[in-house]
Amino acid sequence: SYELTQPPSVSVSPGQTASISCSGDKLGDKYACWYQQKPGQSPVLVIYQHSKRPSGISERFSGSNSGNTATLTISGTQAMDEADYYCQAWYSSTAVFGGGTKLTVL
């Protein structure tokens, strides 16, 4: 089976840049997506196809994907960005989620 690995937690100071990684075998060959989930809420798609932002998602969110690693970058991090973030990709007609990363804005 295919696995996506994320760090359990990332901390960032307000206004700084946060980077969350997601690693998987040849992940760069697949479309990676990123979801934000705040406590008690449904997930929200923030990045798809490696680096595209859905309508309504802040330009502060960006994505990249190369080799075995996809990265979600949040520039000018704000308190409202504190949430769990999940990467996701498709492998052999199966959707796979990473274990999630809790982003703390200190």
Add this chain to the structure above:
Amino acid sequence: QVQLVQSGAEVKKPGASVKVSCKASGYTFTSYGISWVRQAPGQGLEWMGWISAYNGNTNYAQKLQGRVTMTTDTSTSTAYMELRSLRSDDTAVYYCARDASGQGMDVWGQGTTVTVSS
């Protein structure tokens, strides 16, 4: 506006079945697929499967094969997920999500809490 509205919370006994509905509005139902994703308390997201609203084709997560069935009713733009032989570890919030192949799960339902307890 585009939205998915799910049915209400359920409490079931071990061994029972549950059927969750997901009613779509604001878009052409048959132009997208629907993925079902669950989240156990304090845990991450787990993909359960996908159904094409166009032709009913399905892909299920291997661990749920034989226990899960996903269907759609195009006349009411509603997707359904039935899970059988429920166990305590099926206790979770169940989400439906609009899934445009390769473009991510871009619209999510509000979630349905399913509690399995004797």
